[in-house]
Amino acid sequence: MKKIEINPMTRLEGHGKIAIFLDENGNVDDAFFQTVEFRGYEKFLQGMPIEEVPRTVSTVCGVCRAVHFLCSMKASDDVYGVAPPSTGRKLRELFYSAHTVEDHTAVLYALGFPDFVVGPDASPAERNLVGLIKAVGAETGKLVLQKRGLAVKIFELLGGKPNHPVAALPGGWSKRINEEERAQIEKWAEELVELGKLTLQVFDDVVLKNPKYMELVTGEMYRVEVGNMATVDEQNRFALYDGTQKAIDAQGNVVGTFRGKEYLDFISERVLPWSYLKFPYNKKLGGWDGIKSGPDTNIYCVGPLARMNVVDSMSTPLAQEHFEKFHDTFGAWPVHYIQAYHWARAIEVLAAAEKCLELSRDPEITGSDIWNQPSSCTGEGVGILEANRGTLVHHYITDDQGIVQNANLIVSTTHNNAPINLAVKTAARHFIQDGNVSEALLNHVEMAFRPYDLCLACATHTVTGGQQPVEVNIYKNSGELYKQMKNF
């Protein structure tokens, strides 16, 4: 059997790679997305006081730099049996909304848009952030970076450090804001809303108005039919910081909802020997049945597209308009076209910016009551956060002093492990036929995993380019190298 190996660039925890096997006719027999994501956090956090965990576990990822921090903080609330006061909670939510704007913006402009703005058939040397800036002009590039920078300023003001924040306290937040700071945040947030609008305008002009691109966005080669999981608020609306997890199957039927430790009734992670990343499945829909798509699968995905499928509506007015347009465009629900992830991400930039603005105008935000001090310890806590890349779970067991004894983390991209495998396989089958491995395969396979915004713990991409360097080696049955192609 012929093996094609696609080696993306080495990343922080080793590297992800794709192995494609061809049958005797040169068609795809099977394909595997393999990754290395292993540093052992679940073990080495043991022995640490739980309140020290958020700033430590933040280093799982320097790109989605708020999510592990917040999720473990929510778990620490549980460990001590305390909920933050209203102001403390709102500060957390403001902080997280600002992070969502800067993270999604970086991902879109560095990874998502170059394929469309510069073009999927453009030279790989051009198809990145630098090429994007060239295409849209340095002034627009500067404008986007400057506005994104304001979200980072809010993040830093509230979180302390601009990356790997520190202001976490079980039961609240360590930093109050005064009126002067509030007014400053409000001004910044107004600009973030503009950034959200601009981003959706770019998507509209470049993708939605281009029939050729819409063929990719609504094409079978980028369709992965699996279930979805996301957070909803009590009105079944979009929610990032807190809510209830809702799971739907591939046909859109509600499988159930859960909070806290109930995650164990829904999520099971299978270990396979060829990847360092486990394979979650929804065990309410039966035991492990392999990596399969289709109406009856128990595989599910998370992240921006899953959120658009699971929620009934957005919680802010401008984002709601775009949410309606999104579903009008696709018609069929749930949406299984993975290029729609990019659009969903752009809508969320606006939604998070609107949330920032709303919270910055909330009279409670400058309150002095930011912390409910713990008085006892329950010894166990689960935090669930709707992270930018999807549902994130942190579960800790502690002793009666709040010292960590056991830990379990289910990272967003882990949920997407099987769907990414399916996406790569589908794209490979579409673009490789009768032994013809075209140059287009390279970028079109990239385009199959990029929507998921891989975060192989996490930072599998830097935010400064749009290109996963890929090398394809094709071997004959004899093991002899048949062809080598690179996109760099």
Added chain:
Amino acid sequence: MADKIKFGFLLAGGCAGCETALVDISERLVDALDHLEVVFWAPTVADVKYKDLEAMEDGYIDLAFVDGMVRNTENEHTVKVLRQKSKTLVAFGACASLGGIAALGDMHSKKELFDQAYKDTFSTDNPEGILPEPQCLWEGKYDLTLPAFTKRVSTIDQLVDVDYYVGGCPPHHDFIFQLIQAVVSGNLPPKGSWLTSGKAVCDVCKRNPAEHDQQRLPIGEVYRTVEGLPDEDKCLLQQGYICFGPVTQGDCQASCLNVNIPCRGCGGPIPGVRDYGARCVSMVASSLKDDQTAEKLIAKFNDMAKFCYRYSYSSGILNQKLTPGNKA
């Protein structure tokens, strides 16, 4: 305009927070690129793979940053190649300079780390006790391989010569911008130095008792942050909240202290400190009033190694065989 500086940036075993911090200089990045020609930025900007790096002439890159620790053979290889191709190599951030958070994994055996992740975690479904394998013939026909890990996490300078060190997890973006300006103007200290203001966190902290004409007194209480909300204007250490500010580089604007949270040492040691964790222990111990207070400290922070070496375990001398030049 003078020739642009040929610049490279390699992500070794880190989390890409250092790279994000560079992006966080925001619109100033566009101006910085007027002076820097990015010839290598794995994995993205320059779209260059390490094979292309290997093809460059030795010393082709004027200035290279490497962030992240060395944790697998691929990291080892790329770091060695980058060293060869670069005139000046900077260990950028806490992981590259000191080992970083992931080095805490070296306080456990590989078996402990793997069993926890793949067998013992609450949501893991692994009836056959499978572990990821470097080589596997899946379903009897698919030959699949995975890379392996190095025995220990190591710093960049345990592998190759390093010209400069930058602390921080990650370095603060304002400090990064100052660094770029220093590089562009050729204003760099002798090789082997830390690129730092040379000040401790306390020197830039507005809580410093000296700022308020107050004397530092021996500490009679020890608190975890969960045990009380400290006075926003007073030194945390003086209030009993253990803070590593006195021995940590302060190129961070004392950012953790600004939100009422103590320093944990990500900036790296102030100049002249050989073993950061040991220095932390001696600094804290010498600040305590009496034996009873020391007992409180030990009771409350009974993971002292993970506490004091949180960012610097690889660069410490515990469990390390010291060799000339400190190479692994």
